[in-house]
Amino acid sequence: MNMIEQSLQTTDTVIEKMHEHEQIVFCNDTKSGLKAIIALHNTTLGPALGGCRMRPYRSMDEALEDVLRLSKGMTYKCAAADVDFGGGKAVIIGDPAKDKTPAMFRAFGQFVDSLGGRFYTGTDMGTSMDDFIHAQKETNCIVGIPEAYGGGGDSSIPTALGVIYGLKATNKVVFGTDDLSGKTYTIQGLGKVGYKVAEQLLEAGADLYVSDINEEAVLSIQERAKQLGGIVRRISGDEVYSANADVFVPCAFGGIINDETIEQLKVKAVVGSANNQLLSEKHGEALKQKEIIYAPDYIVNAGGLIQVADELYGYNKERVLAKTYSIYTSLLEVYKQAELDDITTIQAANRFCEKRMEDRKNQNSFFTHTKRPKWAIRK
Ligand code: NAD
Numbered sequence: 001m002n003m004i005e006q007s008l009q010t011t012d013t014v015i016e017k018m019h020e021h022e023q024i025v026f027c028n029d030t031k032s033g034l035k036a037i038i039a040l041h042n043t044t045l046g047p048a049l050g051g052c053r054m055r056p057y058r059s060m061d062e063a064l065e066d067v068l069r070l071s072k073g074m075t076y077k078c079a080a081a082d083v084d085f086g087g088g089k090a091v092i093i094g095d096p097a098k099d100k101t102p103a104m105f106r107a108f109g110q111f112v113d114s115l116g117g118r119f120y121t122g123t124d125m126g127t128s129m130d131d132f133i134h135a136q137k138e139t140n141c142i143v144g145i146p147e148a149y150g151g152g153g154d155s156s157i158p159t160a161l162g163v164i165y166g167l168k169a170t171n172k173v174v175f176g177t178d179d180l181s182g183k184t185y186t187i188q189g190l191g192k193v194g195y196k197v198a199e200q201l202l203e204a205g206a207d208l209y210v211s212d213i214n215e216e217a218v219l220s221i222q223e224r225a226k227q228l229g230g231i232v233r234r235i236s237g238d239e240v241y242s243a244n245a246d247v248f249v250p251c252a253f254g255g256i257i258n259d260e261t262i263e264q265l266k267v268k269a270v271v272g273s274a275n276n277q278l279l280s281e282k283h284g285e286a287l288k289q290k291e292i293i294y295a296p297d298y299i300v301n302a303g304g305l306i307q308v309a310d311e312l313y314g315y316n317k318e319r320v321l322a323k324t325y326s327i328y329t330s331l332l333e334v335y336k337q338a339e340l341d342d343i344t345t346i347q348a349a350n351r352f353c354e355k356r357m358e359d360r361k362n363q364n365s366f367f368t369h370t371k372r373p374k375w376a377i378r379k
Helices: 003-007 012-020 060-081 102-114 129-135 156-175 192-203 215-228 259-264 282-289 303-313 317-324 326-341 345-362
Strands: 023-029 034-042 052-055 086-093 184-188 207-211 232-234 247-250
Touching: 012 060, 023 060, 023 102, 034 060, 034 102, 052 060, 060 086, 060 303, 060 326, 060 345, 086 102, 102 129, 156 192, 156 247, 156 303, 156 317, 156 326, 184 192, 192 207, 192 215, 207 215, 215 232, 259 282, 282 345, 303 317, 317 326, 326 345
Parallel strands: 052 086, 184 207, 184 247, 207 232
Antiparallel strands: 023 034, 034 086
16 A cells, blocks of 8 residues: 555545645655655745654654644744745654664655745754755755854744743733733743743843753753842742743643643733643633633744744844744734634634735735745755
């Protein structure tokens, strides 16, 4: 049975999701052992953009379901961030610890190149920049590259700045001012993003509750607080949700807004970088019922995406940081619409993105004969 036949064993829901996509490419290279799927969800706003994940999926169905879900998510993420890209994603089926070879990533690069500029990709879970240095030998459509290769480098810098803008916009709605000072924030996860957010909050005059399984990160931010001012209280993983803070800032992992945690929350807002914070959409409704404002994660954490997208204009740090400010204005618009329509903020965010795509579809495009971006400067 070949890959496509196998994928056709999927459920009706997955087949329905396949039909929502513009193009799905099954990549099979027997020499290198590459088995991958590239899914292009929607290219209304520009060529599809999305990372390439490598996981030991148990079946082709599981990989297909993952890539379809993630590529659709990228369509919304790109629309929200107002970058000229659509949504796409790739998955490689294999164990990143054992199965990776340079030949596999060169073969992957050839498949990406065969799409003629309709898909740009880079690292995601299970893949690293070293892998894409091989892929880059076969295609110009690689993004998220190190500074030494002309890219933007550490994307957690704009991501953290985006969280700060998200917090400011949310404070404006909840407390009537976008000032970050004088409030207490609970930060879950002091990794690449959370640590930088913590530093900027301390600089702004805030106090923190922090939780991380990495002891060193906690000790380090407590040391930084001695220089920057502010109080940092360490709390356990269980105390994170019930802490007596003003805002909860999840920067570790997803699914943390669920039946169990919503009950415990005392905060007025949830604003953080973690992907897929709501366990399901119904938890957005539960937060609304509790009058807790939820800043849709895919709007708040778009700073890294804005940086990666900027590489194709010829990366410019100042431009990226300036563009990240759009997170502030987009969130305010989403909050306003949610209130006007009496819907959850995640529903308002989805509508906001769908409208952006609809508006673009209705624009005249007399001179656009190809999806290949006119501004792509990498040759
Ligand atoms: P990271 O791996 O550097 O940091 C995650 C931190 O969470 C680590 O310090 C880890 O020790 C901590 N952690 C793990 N389990 C924990 C637990 N049970 N309780 C408390 N802390 C725990 O990741 P990151 O790059 O900082 O990203 C954080 C989140 O933001 C992730 O969900 C990521 O997908 C999302 N995100 C990151 C970026 C980016 O640019 N890095 C962009 C968009 C979204």
